[in-house]
Structures are given as structure tokens and as C-alpha cells.
Amino acid sequence: MAESDVALLAHLMRRAGFGATRAELDALAGRSYESVVEELLHPEQQPDIDEDILRRYFPGLVHQDSPGTWNARWIYRMINSRRPLEEKLTLFWHGLFATGWDKSEHTPSSISQIELFRRNALAPLRTILLELSHDPAMLYWLDNSENHRDAPNENYGRELMELFSMGLGNYSEFDVKMAARAFTGWTVEQPIPIYPYGYYPTRFVYRPEDHDDSEKTFLGETGRWNGEDIIDIIVRQPATARFIARHLYNFFVADEPQVPAWNQSPPADPRAVDTLIAEYNASSGDIRSILRVLFNSDFFKEARFCRVKSPVELVVGTVKLSGAHRLPEPGLLALPGAAGLMGQRLMNPPTVEGWHTGKEWIDGGTLNERVNFAANEVGDTRKPGVKAIVEALSNGGAPLPPAAFVDRCLELAGPLDACSTTRAALLRYAESGGELCFGADAEKEESRGRVARMLQLIVASPEYQFA
Amino acid sequence: MADGEREPVLVVLQLSGGNDFLNTVIPYEDGIYHDSRPTVRVAEEQVIPIDGTLAFHPQLARFNDLFSQDKVAVIQGVGYPNHNRSHFRGMDIWHTCEPEKVATEGWLGKAIRDLDPQHENVLTGISFGRGLPRAMAAPEVPITSVGDLDSYGLMSGIKAQQQRDEALDIFRQMYTPAVGSGMVKDYLSHTGVDVLTGADLLKQAPEKYHSTVQYADNPLAKSLRDVARVHLAGLGTRVFYTQHGGYDSHATQLATHPKLLGELSGAVADFFQDLEEHDAADNVVMLVFTEFGRRIKDNGSGTDHGSGGGAYLIGKPVQGGLYGQYPSLDPTQQLNGEDLRHHVDFRGVYATVLEQWLGLDANPIVGGTYEQLHPFRN
Numbered sequence: 001m002a003e004s005d006v007a008l009l010a011h012l013m014r015r016a017g018f019g020a021t022r023a024e025l026d027a028l029a030g031r032s033y034e035s036v037v038e039e040l041l042h043p044e045q046q047p048d049i050d051e052d053i054l055r056r057y058f059p060g061l062v063h064q065d066s067p068g069t070w071n072a073r074w075i076y077r078m079i080n081s082r083r084p085l086e087e088k089l090t091l092f093w094h095g096l097f098a099t100g101w102d103k104s105e106h107t108p109s110s111i112s113q114i115e116l117f118r119r120n121a122l123a124p125l126r127t128i129l130l131e132l133s134h135d136p137a138m139l140y141w142l143d144n145s146e147n148h149r150d151a152p153n154e155n156y157g158r159e160l161m162e163l164f165s166m167g168l169g170n171y172s173e174f175d176v177k178m179a180a181r182a183f184t185g186w187t188v189e190q191p192i193p194i195y196p197y198g199y200y201p202t203r204f205v206y207r208p209e210d211h212d213d214s215e216k217t218f219l220g221e222t223g224r225w226n227g228e229d230i231i232d233i234i235v236r237q238p239a240t241a242r243f244i245a246r247h248l249y250n251f252f253v254a255d256e257p258q259v260p261a262w263n264q265s266p267p268a269d270p271r272a273v274d275t276l277i278a279e280y281n282a283s284s285g286d287i288r289s290i291l292r293v294l295f296n297s298d299f300f301k302e303a304r305f306c307r308v309k310s311p312v313e314l315v316v317g318t319v320k321l322s323g324a325h326r327l328p329e330p331g332l333l334a335l336p337g338a339a340g341l342m343g344q345r346l347m348n349p350p351t352v353e354g355w356h357t358g359k360e361w362i363d364g365g366t367l368n369e370r371v372n373f374a375a376n377e378v379g380d381t382r383k384p385g386v387k388a389i390v391e392a393l394s395n396g397g398a399p400l401p402p403a404a405f406v407d408r409c410l411e412l413a414g415p416l417d418a419c420s421t422t423r424a425a426l427l428r429y430a431e432s433g434g435e436l437c438f439g440a441d442a443e444k445e446e447s448r449g450r451v452a453r454m455l456q457l458i459v460a461s462p463e464y465q466f467a
Numbered sequence: 468m469a470d471g472e473r474e475p476v477l478v479v480l481q482l483s484g485g486n487d488f489l490n491t492v493i494p495y496e497d498g499i500y501h502d503s504r505p506t507v508r509v510a511e512e513q514v515i516p517i518d519g520t521l522a523f524h525p526q527l528a529r530f531n532d533l534f535s536q537d538k539v540a541v542i543q544g545v546g547y548p549n550h551n552r553s554h555f556r557g558m559d560i561w562h563t564c565e566p567e568k569v570a571t572e573g574w575l576g577k578a579i580r581d582l583d584p585q586h587e588n589v590l591t592g593i594s595f596g597r598g599l600p601r602a603m604a605a606p607e608v609p610i611t612s613v614g615d616l617d618s619y620g621l622m623s624g625i626k627a628q629q630q631r632d633e634a635l636d637i638f639r640q641m642y643t644p645a646v647g648s649g650m651v652k653d654y655l656s657h658t659g660v661d662v663l664t665g666a667d668l669l670k671q672a673p674e675k676y677h678s679t680v681q682y683a684d685n686p687l688a689k690s691l692r693d694v695a696r697v698h699l700a701g702l703g704t705r706v707f708y709t710q711h712g713g714y715d716s717h718a719t720q721l722a723t724h725p726k727l728l729g730e731l732s733g734a735v736a737d738f739f740q741d742l743e744e745h746d747a748a749d750n751v752v753m754l755v756f757t758e759f760g761r762r763i764k765d766n767g768s769g770t771d772h773g774s775g776g777g778a779y780l781i782g783k784p785v786q787g788g789l790y791g792q793y794p795s796l797d798p799t800q801q802l803n804g805e806d807l808r809h810h811v812d813f814r815g816v817y818a819t820v821l822e823q824w825l826g827l828d829a830n831p832i833v834g835g836t837y838e839q840l841h842p843f844r845n
Contacts, residue, residue, distance in 0.1 A: 102555030195717070255651070308651065341598045350601075351569040359651045364589065364662045365599045365612030367655075368621060371638075376624040419648070425640035429633070453625075457634060460622065461641050462655050 007415045008033060011304050014467045015252050016040045016295060017084025019317035021385060022392070022412055037295045041122065041288050043083030049076075057328035064108040065199050067101050071336035071346040074114065078316045079325050089121035089287070090114060091312060092251050095357075097132055097164055098349035099141045106191060108201040109137035110347045125244060125285035126235045129165065133227050134204045136188040142352065145187045147180060149212045154180040159352055161234065169263035170239035171219060178218040183227040185211030235285050238277075244285070245276035252294055254306045255358035272299040305417055305466040308361050311342035311370070313467055318374045318459060321413060323385025341369045362465070374459035378413075381448045389413070390451050394438035402430035409454045422461050429457060473750040475784075475824050478694055478707045479575065480687075480755045481600070482731070484715030485554065487770055488760035488777045488807065490724060492541055492793075495522045499763075499796040507720045507765035521793065526729040529736035537787030538739070540780040540842035544794040545816060546759070546809030550774040550802070554715065557758035562602035564814055564833045574817055575706055576605025577832045578825060582705050589665040593697060594708040595690045603708055609658075611665045616693040617673055620666030639663055672700040680741040687711040688734040695741045698751065705825070714757060720769040731755075735781060743783075752782040752824050752843075754816070760807055763796060775807030778816050784824070786844050812837050 006025050012033070013020035017040070020028075028036055039045070054076060055061050060069035078087045094117055101110045113135050120128045132138055133156075139145050144156040157179030161171050187210070191202040216225045219233050234240055246267055250256040253272065257265050267273040275297060276290055283289035294300055309317065315338050319325055325332055336346055343366045349355050378386055389412045393400060400408065406426045410416045418426065430436075433450050437443045458464060490507065494500045495514045514522035515531045523531050533539050547566045563570040579592040589609045594600060597614035604610070613619045621638060625631040642659030645652075676696040682688040690709040697704055711731060716724050735753065742748035760776035775794045794800075794807035802808040815837035818829035823843050830836055 100555075103553060105553070105555075343599075350571055356571075359654050360606070362655055362658055363599070364609050364658055364665065365594075365597075367658050368612070368662050369597070371621050372623055375622055375634075379624060419645070421643060421645055422641045425637045428640065429637050432633070453630065453634065456622070456625070457637050457641075460634075460638055462652060462659065465655060 003411070003415065005033075007304075008301060009036065010415055011301070012036065012040075012295065013084065014313075014317065015088075015300075015307075017088055018078050018313060019320045021320055021323065021388075023388065034296060037292065040085040040295070041292055043086035043121070046082040048083070049081050054328050058332070063198065064111050064201070067107050067110060067347045068333060068336055070107070070111050070114075072333045074346060075312070075316060075335045075339075076325060076328070076332060078312070079319055085291075086118060086121045090118040091310075092247075093117035093121070093128065094346070095251070095349065095354040096247055097138065098352050098354035099137050099347075100349055100351075101347045104137065104140050105194075106137070106140070106199065106202070108191075108199050109135075109140070109188075112201070113137040114347070122288040122291070124283075125165075125240070125280075125287065126231060128287075129160070129231045129235065130228060132164070133160070133183065133186060133231065136202045136204055139186060139188050139204070144183055147184050147186070149184045149210050152177070152180040152184055152212070156180070157183055157230075160230075163259065163352060163354075165234045165243060166237055166239040167243045167262050168260070170237065174217075175219055178216040178225070179230050181212040181214075181216055182218065182225045182230045185209075186227055241277045241280040241285070242273070245273045245280060245290070248276060248287075248290060248294060249273055250357065252291070253300055254303045255308060258356050258358075258360070259353060269299055272297065275299075305463060307467045308358050308465060309467045310355070310357065310361060311339040311344035311366070312346065314342065314370055314465075315339045315373065317467075318377045321385050321455075321459070322377045322380070322383040323388065324377070324383050326384070338369070338373050342366045342373070367465075370465065371460045374464065375456040378455040378459050379452050381452045386452055386455065389455065390448050393436065393451060394444070394447070397438055399435040399437045401435055402427060402433075405430045405436045405450075405454065409451065409458060413455060413458050416458065416461075416463055418458075418461065418463050422463055426454065426457055426461075429454065474703075474705060475826070476698060476705055476707070476751045477820060477825060478709070478751060478753040479602070480691075480735075480753060481558075481602075481708070481710045482714050482727075482755065482757040483554075483558070483710055483712040484757075485557070485759045485761055485772055486714040486727075486757040486776060487716060487720065487724060488544075488757075488775065488794075489763065489770075490720075491524055491527070491728065492517070492543065492777055493522045493524060494520060494793065494796060496520050497796055499798070503764045503796070505765065506767055507770055517789070521789070524725065524728050526725045527732045530732040533736060533739060533781060534787055538781060538783060538785055539787045540785050540840070541789050542778040542780065542811055542816060542840065542842075543789060543791040544775045544807060544809040545756070545778045545791070545811045545813050546775050547813055550759070550806070554758055554772070559601060561756065561758055561813060562600060564817065571601065571604065572606070573600070573602035573604045574832050575602045575708065576608050576610065578821060578827055579603070579610065579706055580605055580608045581827050581832070582825065588703045589661045590668055590697075590702045590704045592706045592708070593704050595693050596708075596710050600708055600710070603706075609661050611662075611669070613669065613693065616669065616696060619669055621662060635663065668702050669697065672696040672702070675700050678741050678744060680737050680744060682737050682741075683730065683733050685730045685734070687730050688737065691734045691738040692741070695738055698742070699745050699747055716761070716769045717766070717771060718769040720765075739781070748783045750784070752780060752784055752820070754820055755779040755781065756813070756816075762805055763801060763807060764805065773806045774802055775809040778811075778813070780820070780842050784843055786842055788842075790840050790842055811840070815839055 081087050142156040143153045147153040154176050158176045185207040187205050188202050189205050192200040279290045279293040436447050495511050513525045516522040560566045562573050564574050583591040592610045594603050594612045599612045622631050622634045642656045644656040682692045694707045756778045757776045760773045761770035762773040791811045814833040817833050818837050819839040821827045821829040
């Protein structure tokens, strides 16, 4: 396979998934790009992950009590799933419909919300919003459980429009009140308290006696609207098409300004967003159709290394590179915590706005964590991914001159586009040790160490911070 | 205000989990205390009396020594309106000064921006412990977050010093800001260089440090020793942040809480002794806080989340004593019939520290004007 094709597929797998190993990329040789996209868009045609072995090694999964254990399971799925886009979209919806465990401290509902996102990863937007409005974690998080016929609570009605579908400036305060009234009576069953018997799940409950069934005018349309009608009206709004298009662009293509700025600052690439909007309209908000257009577009194919990796992307991508955790092994439970130290605690976005992305992932503390995590992960020559790279470099046994040493490592760890400054720095390291030789055992041992060190420098580079 | 030569320094110590104020500063003569706490109480004969009505927990002996030297201001009954019993929400409110909505900028992040508006020193604010507390977060404000001072920095997983130095050298070259590389890349480069600079400066701290003080072997003592080492190295740090966890004593409180208070008392006393030994205590004030107090009644083994905790200002510049009003245990005065009612808004405590100690305009940081205390010597 031509190196340019490899680079394009690697780009696709970084964005539509969490990256691919060189072996995974080589396995795609001979396939057309479009067919790989199509396979990603149909996760249901790929086998689901076998979790029996995971449960055997992590008995904490028997109980739905620790978010950390369940986040480790999620990360394991991100690493190993044959349905990478399904896991990537689960993360996308989690960031968009940001719900924090910290408020409810009720793990079963946090877990079932993530399952909801996975189950509906590629569903039409209407389906997703409707399921979301029935989701106990969401109803509690945004106080719809306190939204009563005689005492409406506007929180969910407001955020449904402001942050989940249309964006600020596209509806009035009157519309917020009407949406809130339409969702009265949509509540959750009070779960059994955690002490002393542990967590019990909860479920959605509709209380007709607490529902305001009167006539409402919402976004100019009048009727005795219930919550479902509100969603029907919302998904037809041009503002919704634009809002979802910008979110998909920001998550899959290139970093955009943060959501609160969207009603003031236009998209960086208006034509790209218009293309996505057109497909939203043509498909009635079908996420699969919109993503098909997105992944096959030139604006996507050209947008290499222009998104700052989220912490979860950095952690999972680096683990894929090192080849660890392909089967359950110690250390898995530490991975969600590593992403947390970089600023992304799964099941715990900081606010209902979700994580701020792009350069806001980076500060002194988080950069330190990112660099050290990645360097530690690939600095171990016993890890299968590192071994495979050593193997590929020593193939043939001929000594590798410093420039080839750098370029081959950049290829095998990405391929990664290094700027001239970075490449010059890496070359300086390569030259300090001379040719890379795989002759005698002592030479091999030394070369393994040098390859690991080169990989550590590569994952510490500025370029590696981008997807 | 500190003397002319040395700039004022603030050390914030967060007691995570909700420290039980009633068993820290104990109303030992109050019958309602003993009746409400059939199990989780401290017997009258064990306490360290402050006056005829209040006493410190017996594990706070060294803390009491500082109090006897008039170096501890005990602020009684601190809280925020519309009390929320979630740890996380409670801590968020303390960190961001936003009781009504969820905010992301921290009060200390904003204070550090005001202390060092040109970002002249990457070490103006340092948090000890990995992961930045929201209190220290503010966009574009470089905060250094140190897990372990002795191994702090990039590439800390490379154990051989020569190899690590070589890797750091390459790192520096890769992160050299290049003209025209784009805004995000440029920001990333500067951040990388800041981290290197901070680590280089911090490396001096352990090298320079000598002390006769023997800190205990627990995470808080270790953190405060790190604070002392950095402060004594004179690196210009104005705000230090550190945490002591484990105060969420729903169960077996009689076993866990005294241990924590003992660690707290010893670590704080050792810290100030260390500073005094180096004649470096004149410009340091420590603020100790917790997200909330605990329920008045015990639950048979521990205490559940409550309200109205206490805060403490400690240091030579502090005029020691009791401040505010002890929350009444009288059932008619209790909040919601089960909680302590606070009389001091936490933002008033922050404003006191920001204006009277750090010399900043508190209003924009805490979001309004709140009644201040007067706990500093002139």
C-alpha cells in the first residue's frame, strides 16, 4: 500500500476511532477508502466485543457501583472494539449531552446513559433526543424530576435548546417556558438509597397527573404539546441542523471556537458546515448519512493533525500504539484516572456545557501529564507494540542510518507529520547514537532501548498532541 | 500586610470530604451536643478547652499550641446560601464562588492572574497533588501542578539522569516556538517551555533545603514540606494549594477522624516551625477550609453530610482568637431542623484574605461585596 494511502487511512481511524496500529492499517490494504468508511458506519455488521473475559478479570463489573471500573471497561472497548466509530460517537454524545456523576452520585444511571449513547450512536437525531429525554441520569441532572405542572422547572427545557440542539439566540425565553411545561411529568422513580444495601437502578416514569396538558405555542407552532412534540419541532429547525453540523465538524474535522461563541463567530469553514447541513436536511437528521458525507469529503481528508487530541483520545491512541491491554491486564483501571489528570474525567464532564476542547485541553499541568503518560507507555520495550516496531526496523538486519531511523519511526508511530523543527530535534537524537544496528545481542539490546527512546520523544512532540 | 521586602504568600489547605466541625471545635459544655452524639462525640474530660464553652479535639494539641501563641484565627460557622449536600457541588461552589450555577474559573486562578498579570513567573501559583483543583483554574493563567517535588517534571519516567537530560534537551528543541506555526501550536510551544522552566526552577528547592524539622510520614506532611521547600527557595510563589483527604466520615468516625486531625495538627505545626526556623514565617498565611460540616446528630457510627463548617487562618501575621459566632445547637436555631446554621459567608472569608492579605480587589474575584473579618495584625 502506498504510504499516502496509509496516511489517509490512519487519519480516518484516528478521527472515526481511536487510531489504528500499523498491522491494522496493513490489513486494510487493497480496500477502497469508501468501503472502509462504509464499514465504520455499520458497526452492527461487526462482532461486538467479548466481555466475558473482562468480567472474569475485573469482578468489580458485577456491581454498578464504581464509575472508575465502568470507565475502565469503556476504555477497554475503545482500545479493542471492532466497532471503533460506535465507541467514538458514544464519547461524542457524552460530551454533547454532558451529564455528571458528581451530582447524582448514582452510578447505575450514569452507566445506562452511556449505554444509551452507544445503542443510538448512529441513530437519527430525533431518536437520540427522545431517548435522552427519557433518560433518568439526564432528567435528574437537569432537574426535570423537579419539573411539575404547578411548579415548572426550566432547566431541561432550556438546555435542550441551548446546548443540545439549537444554540443560544435561536429561541425566546417564552419558548423555554413552553418547552418546560411540555416536559412536566417526565420524571424518574426514586431509587432505593445507597446505604446500606448498595446501588439500585432507577427508571423513567411519566406522571400524567403532573403533566401540563394545556395548549402551548412553541417556536411559533400551537398545540397541546407534550415533550415528544417539542422534539419533533426542534429537529425541524434550521438552527438545529447548523448546531449539530458544527458539533460534528468540531469533533471529527477541526477545532472550532467553543459552543458559547457560536452565535457570534461563524464556522472556520462555512462551506464544509453547509455541506453537512444540506445532508442533515436531506436525511432528516440521520447521523449515519451526515457522517458518510463528512468522512468522504475533501475537507475531512485534508484536515490532518489540526485537532488537539482529547485526553481520552491521547490515552487510548497511545495504548493502541504500545499494544497493551489487548487482553485484560493490570493497569487498565488506572487509564480513566490518567485521562482525568489530563482534564477529562469520563462520566464527569465539568458542566452541562461539556468539555471545552481544542487548546483548552492544554495547560502546564495537563501537558506534563500527557507527555509523561505517553512516554511511559511507549518506553517499555516489552510491550507488544514497541516490540513490533523494533521488529519492523530490524527486518533485514541492515544498519539503519540516523535519518532513516527517524523517518521509519515517524511512519510506524503514525504516520506522523513532523515539522522541520521536530524532525531536526529527533535527528539530533538519532545521530548522537550513530547507525541503528541489530547484529550481536548487546547491539540489539542497545538498539531496542534507542528505539523506545525515539518513540518516547515522538509521543512527547507537539505534533503528537494533535489528531 | 507583610513587610515591605517580602510579598505576602497564601497557602490554602483543603480538607476534602467535609470535616466535622462539631468534633473539631467542640461545644463540650453543651448538653445538646452530647445528646445528639450518643456515639460520635468526644468526652468532656478528653478535650483541650479553649474557654468555658469550646474546646479543641484532643488530637489537636499542637494546633492548640499555635492557637495559644495567638497565631490561629478560628472562623466559626462558615458556609454558603442554599446549602447543597453534594461534596462535588459543595467543593465547586467553594472553588468558583458561584453558588447558583456551575462555573469553571477558580477564585485563586483569578487572584493569580491579578498578582502576576504579565505571567512573569510560571511559579506564581503552585498546586501540590496531581490534577489541578478548579480553584486554581483560569484561562491563560499558567499554574504549576506538582505531584511529587523530587521527581517533578517532564519525562520523569526516565530514571537514568543522563538519558532524561538528553530527552529534555530534545524536548526543548521540539517546543521552540516557531514563527508562523499557528496560534494553537504556538500556545502549545510556550506551554511546553513554561513547564520546562518551572521544572528547572523547582529543581533548586530540594537542593537548597536543610531543616531540623522532621515531618511525619503522611501525604499531608509531605505536601506541606514541599510547600516549605519551595517557599524557602525564594522562587516567588504567592499562592500554594494543597489537600488533605478522607474527611467523609459516614462510618467508623471515631477511628478515622482523630487520625486525620492528628495528621493535620502535626503537619501544620511542623510547617510553621520549619518556616520560623528559617525566619520565613512573617509573610505566610494559611487558610484551611472544608466544603461543609457534618450533621448535628450522629448515625451510630459516623456523621452524614451537613453544613456550617469552620475555616482557620494561621500564621504570624494573624491575630489569633475566635471569629464569628459558634452555630447554635438549639433545635429552634438549627437549619432544616438538623444542620448547623452558618453566619459567615465563605466569600467574606475569601475577600478578607484577598484584600487584607494579598492586597487585591476582591469584588470581581468573589462576585460581590461580602462582610469581611479583621483577623490580621497591623
